[in-house]
Amino acid sequence: MDAVKRQRLEASGWRVGNAEDFLGLSPEEVAFIEMKLSLSKRLRELRLSQKLSQESLANRINSSQSRVAKMETSDPSVSLDLIVRTLLAMGATREDVAGAIASSCSSLLL
Structure with a gap:
């Protein structure tokens, strides 16, 4: 959300x-969710x-099929x-999995 819209609201x-604020999540819970989302995204990318x-x-x-979805x-x-x-x-390597996890960690640092 841009700053102007935030200030107006x-x-x-x-x-x-x-x-995170709304659900009262701890930093650990947020990190877990971000990791799972990144791995799921990587799974879809690899399948495609x-x-x-x-x-x-x-x-x-x-x-x-429903489980894959x-x-x-x-x-x-x-x-997980x-x-x-x-x-x-x-066929993903450990490095691929680590890369997906690392990408989730870098988004938390922003």
Whole structure:
């Protein structure tokens, strides 16, 4: 949100914040969510770069298309472990996984 819009809202009596403020998340919870989002984004990018459908990826990992969709959207029912194992099954390296995590950490520093 730009500064002018923020000032206008605050002048009108609105409180301006983010999801962290609204939900009362700890820094650790924010970091976890950011990591999961980055890994999910990397999973989708890798699947698309390999020209795989969600269904074909699901078959590769003995899962369902809906589970792959949930992984790609960081659904709360999907564990971080499952996302990482799927990335590795797709040929991602430890460095790829670390890079996705590192990108989430750099966004927290901004």
